[in-house]
Amino acid sequence: MEYTVKQLADLAGVSTRTLRYYDQIGLLKPAGTTEAGYRLYGAVEVDRLQQILFYREMGMELEQIREIVNSPDFDLKEALLSHRDSLLRKRNRLDQLLETVERSLAGLEGRIKMSDKEKFEGFKKQLIAENEEKYGQEAREKYGDAAVDASNAKLLGMSEEEWKRFSALGEEVIRTLLEAMEQGSPESELGLKVGELHRQWLGCTWSTYSPEAHVGLGEMYVADERFTAYYDQYRPGAAEFLRDCIKAYTAKLRG
Amino acid sequence: MEYTVKQLADLAGVSTRTLRYYDQIGLLKPAGTTEAGYRLYGAVEVDRLQQILFYREMGMELEQIREIVNSPDFDLKEALLSHRDSLLRKRNRLDQLLETVERSLAGLEGRIKMSDKEKFEGFKKQLIAENEEKYGQEAREKYGDAAVDASNAKLLGMSEEEWKRFSALGEEVIRTLLEAMEQGSPESELGLKVGELHRQWLGCTWSTYSPEAHVGLGEMYVADERFTAYYDQYRPGAAEFLRDCIKAYTAKLRG
DNA sequence: ATAAACCTTGACGTTGCGTCAAGGTCAAGG
DNA sequence: CCTTGACCTTGACGCAACGTCAAGGTTTAT
Secondary structure: EEEEEHHHHHOOOOOHHHHHHHHHHHOOOOOOOOOOOOOOOHHHHHHHHHHHHHHHHOOHHHHHHHHHHHHHOOOOOHHHHHHHHHHHHHHHHHHHEEEEEEEEHHHHHHHHHHHOHHHHHHHHHHHHHHHHHHHHHHHHHHHOHHHHHHHHHHHHHOHHHHHHHHHHHHHHHHHHHHHHHHHHHOHHHHHHHHHHHHHHHHHOOOOOOOOHHHHHHOOOOOOOOHHHHHHHOOOOOOOHHHHHHHHHHHHOOOO | OOOOOHHHHHHHHHHHHHHHHHOOOOOOOOOEEEHHHHHHHHEEHHHHHHHHHHHHHHOOOOOHHHHHHOOOOHHHHHHHHHHHHHHHHHHHHHHHHHHHHHEEEEEEEHHHHHHHHHHHHHHHHHHHHHHHHHHOOOOHHHHHHHHHHHHHHHHOOOOOOOOHHHHHHHHHHHHHHHHHHOOOOOOHHHHHHHHHHHHHHHOOOOOOOOOHHHHHHHHHHHHHHHHHHHHOOOOOOHHHHHHHHHHHHHHHHHO
16 A cells, blocks of 8 residues: 555645655655655555644644644644634734725725715615614614614715714714823813713714713623724723713713 | 935834835835935835835735835725635635634544543533434434434443443544545455444444344435535545445345 | 944745756556 | 656745845944
8 A cells, every 4th residue: 555646645635746845844754765766655644644634724834733743642632722722813813904994995985985976875774784784683672673763764864964974073083082091081171072072973873862871882882892892993992981981971961 | 304214114113124125026115315325215105105004904915005006096996895805715714724623622622521420421411412403303203213212322321431432433433444445345355344343333322233224324324415524524435435335234244 | 433323235034835947767659 | 679658856946025144334423
């Protein structure tokens, strides 16, 4: 049961270059060679290659694969856990990149569609659909169908002017929030302004306002990781700070 | 407003090497140089660098970034969309890898739990639960409740010793199967051994054995894609080969 | 004047191979 | 016996985006 490079390569579904490379880096050496220097692989090497490819399929680096297959009592579990961590980190990074892309894409869409009546309408509908998909279930449970529908209706009913105001307010909330975080506490002048701006922003889509609902939303910013992630992307702790601003603001409102 | 490499690098938060590299590949050339050959960057270059870094933050390749920043009327939207696609594909791939890792981790956990009495019991129950979920319905239809329950009971009643024998036999079936596939036909010496091993393995959980039921199970390995996928992961065609081994073995049994 | 800080170009290393290039080996066919 | 074609060898470059010396020139501060 001996194989030449090509035979083993075909058997395992890799290229001969790969096998020569594995030989070169000492990951998989042939059992021996012919007089002419041809590599010859045996059953042991076939098994070892299977193992190697198994770990390679999980995206592991060859260096680590070597450590695993070289020592049979290697702590495989820890290696797998650490590898999973590395994969998770990579995916998180990709998620971040995706969000950045989405946002600039949205900005682009926004600017383009703003100047285009029809597409502008479609955009609003899309936003609502996305909102529904993300938060619809929970929001409806928490605030009731009527409130959610009213919010959607208000969004749909927005004119381009109102839409601009809505977006501008949203951006101003963020800007002021960041400024307030740098300069002081949620109870400061700026902190209260954040709360006020946020209320105005809400006013664009909420049909009725109540301090209680406002505070509840603030709590959700901290409790729900999707919201937290959204605000914290601007600065860690931003969601929490915003919640505190809202608390301070509503406390003042109620005297 | 002129900057040397280091000044611009510090300003933008990149390394001087990066700037020299961008110069080298023609992505960002300095406005001019001093007599001594020092690079000098102006306001235009600062802006351009900002742009470059913006797209770089989304994980774009420099080549594509160049295309974008070089022509102001470049179809940015399409570029972003295509980039988003590429990111999504990468993330999907990561998800796949993660699933593979999770699965082998789960397998590992399984083996570890073997050495722990309590968890060992839990594991058996879990296995039964999984079996029930996957095949329970069909198995009960085909073989009757009594047979299935008996099999489950036998599994639950296994001692650690018996369990080890069960697993070891299972592995041996696979090993022998792969060997047989390499060397010959299901009717060969090895092929028959596969059938025999498989019967022994079945004996661990089946209360009674009949060649007919054995063959029926073999057919199911080919007909049911879940079984097929399980065996074919070791090598394409393994499920079919196993079925043929079983056929050959039972044929011999019956004379 | 001299050291510290900064600049230059050049070149190698990183990961996992793909892809020539130049040349040796082996089995089959004319 | 010679050729052809398939296979084998080692060696080396290329890929992406820089990090990291190395060897040497320039500027600035002391």
